[in-house]
Amino acid sequence: MQKENYSLGNILTNLKIDSLNEMQQASVDANRQKADVILLSATGSGKTLAFLLPVLEKLDAANKDTQALIVVPSRELALQIEKVFKQMGTGFKITACYGGHLRETEENNLIQPPAVIVGTPGRLGDHIRRENITTAAITTLVLDEFDKTLELGFQEEVSFITDSLPAINKRILTSATESVDIPDFLALQDPEKLNFLPEEGTPAARLEIKQVLAPENDKVETLFRLICYLGNRSTIVFCNHREAVERTSKMLSEKSIINTFYHGAMEQQERDAALCKFRNGSVNVLVTTDLAARGLDIPNIRYIVHFHLPHTEDSWTHRNGRTARMEASGTAIVILSPEEKLMPYIANEAVITIELPETAVLPEKPKWTTLFIAAGKKDKVNKIDIVGFLGNRGKLKKEDIGLIEVKDFFSFVAVVKSKVGHVLELIKNEKIKNKKVKIDIAR
Structure with missing residues (x-):
C-alpha cells in the first residue's frame, strides 16, 4: 500500500x-x-x-x-x-x-x-x-x-x-x-x-439525570415551563411518535418557543434544514423521534428531555448519548405525568427533581437565522463562494456569517438575525457564479 x-x-x-x-x-x-x-x-x-x-x-x-x-x-x-x-x-x-x-x-x-x-x-x-x-x-x-x-x-x-x-x-x-x-x-x-x-450499561458519571413532575397527563405546559427554565441552551426533546413530534413542536411554537422538528417521514431537504438550524444556533430546541438518537454529529448538546418515556433501556442509552459526549457534561431530564413512574433501570440512580418556578420567562431568542440557497456542490458552489457573495453583495461582515453547510443541490448559511431583512433586499437580483439562484429564509 x-x-x-x-x-x-x-x-x-x-x-x-x-x-x-x-x-x-x-x-x-x-x-x-x-x-x-x-x-x-x-x-x-x-x-x-x-x-x-x-x-x-x-x-x-x-x-x-x-x-x-x-x-x-x-x-x-x-x-x-x-x-x-x-x-x-x-x-x-x-x-x-x-x-x-x-x-x-x-x-x-x-x-x-x-x-x-x-x-x-x-x-x-x-x-x-x-x-x-x-x-x-x-x-x-x-x-x-x-x-x-x-x-x-x-x-x-x-x-x-x-x-x-x-x-x-x-x-x-x-x-x-x-x-x-x-x-x-x-x-x-x-x-x-x-x-x-461502561459496566452494566450505566451512563457515564458526567451525565446528570433529573426529573420533572407534571401536574397533568398532558405534559406540554410542563415542557414549555421547563424550556423557559433551562434558557436558550441546546436541547433535544424526544417523543415516541412522528405525530407527537409535530404536535409538540407546533404547541411550543404557539407558546413562542423557537424550535424545529425532525423525523423519518420528512423530505431530505426538510431534514437537512432542521438539523442545520439546530447545529448553527438558529434554533436551540429540536423535537424529534428516536431517529436522532443515533449517528447525529451535533456538538455541545446540553440537555436531553424525555417528553415520552423511552420504550427500552437501549433507547434511553442512545438518546442520552447525544449529550455528555467525550469530555463534555450533559443532563437527561425525564418529564413524568401523575400516572408515570421512572423506568426500573434508572430507579436506583441519584435522580434530582427539578422544581419549576411559578412564572415562566421566555428564553432569549437565538441571534441567528438560516438562509436557504438553491445551489450546492453540483453547481460548483462552495463555502468560500457563499462568504464572498454575502460579503460583497450583501454587505455582511465575517462575524455576521455563521455556520455554512453546502449539500449537493442546495446550501444553508446562518446570518445574524438583525441583518437578514436588509441582506435579502440587497441580494434579491444578484447572481452566484453568474447564475440567478433562489435565496430565502429556510423553512
Whole structure:
C-alpha cells in the first residue's frame, strides 16, 4: 500500500485531535492482528475513527476499484462517516449512498469507483443489483451500529449485500450495545471482541439525570415551563411518535418557543434544514423521534428531555448519548405525568427533581437565522463562494456569517438575525457564479 500521501500524525492534525483514545488504539491494534473484529463502545466515544483507520490501512492507492464498504442504519450516519473520512485528508475518494438522495447523482459518483463506499442497506443493495457498484475488489466490510441495522429490519438486505461480496477478507462490526446476536450469514472467523462499554450499561458519571413532575397527563405546559427554565441552551426533546413530534413542536411554537422538528417521514431537504438550524444556533430546541438518537454529529448538546418515556433501556442509552459526549457534561431530564413512574433501570440512580418556578420567562431568542440557497456542490458552489457573495453583495461582515453547510443541490448559511431583512433586499437580483439562484429564509 502506498502511504506517502498521509500519516497518522497528519490525519489527527486534520481532525484537530491530539492522540487516539484507548478504544481507538485498541481497535487499530486488534485489526492489525485479526481479520474480524467486533467493537463495542458507547455512542460519542469515537468509534468512527476507530474503524476508519483500519479501513485506511487496507487501502491500496494503486487499486482503482472500490475496496471497502461501510453499511450503516441511517443516512445521517452515512454522511457523518463521509465527512470524517474526507477531513482525514488521505487522498482516497469516498461516496455516500442513501435513500432520499437522487440515485442518478450517486450513479454519477460511482462511475469512477471510489475507494470507500458508505451507505444504507436498501440503497447499497439497489446499486449492487443495478451493477453500479463493482464488488469484485471489495475486501473490507464494516457494519457500523450493526445492532440498529438489524433492529430496523435490514437483515435480509444486509445478507444480500454480504453474499454479493466475493473477496471479503476483513469484517469490522461496531455497536453501542451488546444486546443483539450476530447473524450466521456474516460468517465471522474467530473474531476479536473489544468491549469498551461502561459496566452494566450505566451512563457515564458526567451525565446528570433529573426529573420533572407534571401536574397533568398532558405534559406540554410542563415542557414549555421547563424550556423557559433551562434558557436558550441546546436541547433535544424526544417523543415516541412522528405525530407527537409535530404536535409538540407546533404547541411550543404557539407558546413562542423557537424550535424545529425532525423525523423519518420528512423530505431530505426538510431534514437537512432542521438539523442545520439546530447545529448553527438558529434554533436551540429540536423535537424529534428516536431517529436522532443515533449517528447525529451535533456538538455541545446540553440537555436531553424525555417528553415520552423511552420504550427500552437501549433507547434511553442512545438518546442520552447525544449529550455528555467525550469530555463534555450533559443532563437527561425525564418529564413524568401523575400516572408515570421512572423506568426500573434508572430507579436506583441519584435522580434530582427539578422544581419549576411559578412564572415562566421566555428564553432569549437565538441571534441567528438560516438562509436557504438553491445551489450546492453540483453547481460548483462552495463555502468560500457563499462568504464572498454575502460579503460583497450583501454587505455582511465575517462575524455576521455563521455556520455554512453546502449539500449537493442546495446550501444553508446562518446570518445574524438583525441583518437578514436588509441582506435579502440587497441580494434579491444578484447572481452566484453568474447564475440567478433562489435565496430565502429556510423553512
